[in-house]
Amino acid sequence: MLEIHLILLFMIAAAIIAVEVRDMLSSVVAVGAVGIGLSLAFLVLKAPDLAIMQLVVEILSLIILVRATSHRDLPFSASGRWVFNTVSTISFILIFLVCAYISLLNLPVFGEPQLRELSKFYIDEARTLTGAENIVESIALRFRAYDSLGEATAIVVATIGVLAIARRVSIKGKADDER
Amino acid sequence: MSIYILCLILFSVGLYCVLRKRNLIKIIIGIGIMEYAANLFFILIGYRQEGRAPIYAHDQVINNMVDPLPQAVVLTSIVLGLALMLLLVAISIRIYEKYRTFDITKINRLKG
Numbered sequence: 603m604l605e606i607h608l609i610l611l612f613m614i615a616a617a618i619i620a621v622e623v624r625d626m627l628s629s630v631v632a633v634g635a636v637g638i639g640l641s642l643a644f645l646v647l648k649a650p651d652l653a654i655m656q657l658v659v660e661i662l663s664l665i666i667l668v669r670a671t672s673h674r675d676l677p678f679s680a681s682g683r684w685v686f687n688t689v690s691t692i693s694f695i696l697i698f699l700v701c702a703y704i705s706l707l708n709l710p711v712f713g714e715p716q717l718r719e720l721s722k723f724y725i726d727e728a729r730t731l732t733g734a735e736n737i738v739e740s741i742a743l744r745f746r747a748y749d750s751l752g753e754a755t756a757i758v759v760a761t762i763g764v765l766a767i768a769r770r771v772s773i774k775g776k777a778d779d780e781r
Numbered sequence: 782m783s784i785y786i787l788c789l790i791l792f793s794v795g796l797y798c799v800l801r802k803r804n805l806i807k808i809i810i811g812i813g814i815m816e817y818a819a820n821l822f823f824i825l826i827g828y829r830q831e832g833r834a835p836i837y838a839h840d841q842v843i844n845n846m847v848d849p850l851p852q853a854v855v856l857t858s859i860v861l862g863l864a865l866m867l868l869l870v871a872i873s874i875r876i877y878e879k880y881r882t883f884d885i886t887k888i889n890r891l892k893g
Contacts, residue, residue: 603784610787617791617814621798626806633810640817647824648834648847652855659863663813670870671806691800695793702789712784713830721850728849729837737835741853753857760864764871
């Protein structure tokens, strides 16, 4: 699995660039590179539905982020407790990595998942029960249809929230003239 | 094993960005990177060596398929990540209009 290692190294490099570069537009473009790399990784890991979905979602979120950052640059300032902040952040991340490594020891080896009862049932019975050729879609739209319904509900709620936050006219009926 | 560690490093980059940076847009970017790493981790757990995509074909060997359940879960998670990012960006644009800055250390005064 050399290619997935290479894609992951590319994603890490792009993520570090996105975090550390000072120009906001370059940062947003670098995070777009991370998302496209994730789409490629899904393709290599045999998940074509997710690759398509990730590509679409990545482009949409890139457009939204560019809209947010255009003409709104922030001059970089490193005042304050720089040493304390950095040391506490890095020590927290080190603690997290140690705990995560301990829990990784109990996972199955990469490439040999222990298929549990549920996954086995889906793989064996999905075609006869739903008639769909694509198992992922048959799980998402038939076996777990209420999950998809909840997802649609969450998206509607998020859209209502965005409309409520971003509308120009306030409750009193006068326009916000901050802009 | 090494590939799980690379995935964890990607998550840590996002965590560092969220904890250390002071720009709201950078924090949103860090949350996005953490979300990518979590989605990738689900798919990595379900991957089977020399496996095939979970789509039926005529010459398909059943035992040789990757696990379809994490893929179906991540499919939901990706779309919800888009909704999350949209809401965060809307809130941060609103904060920018009110305070004229993205710096979280300067967003501390009460203003009616």
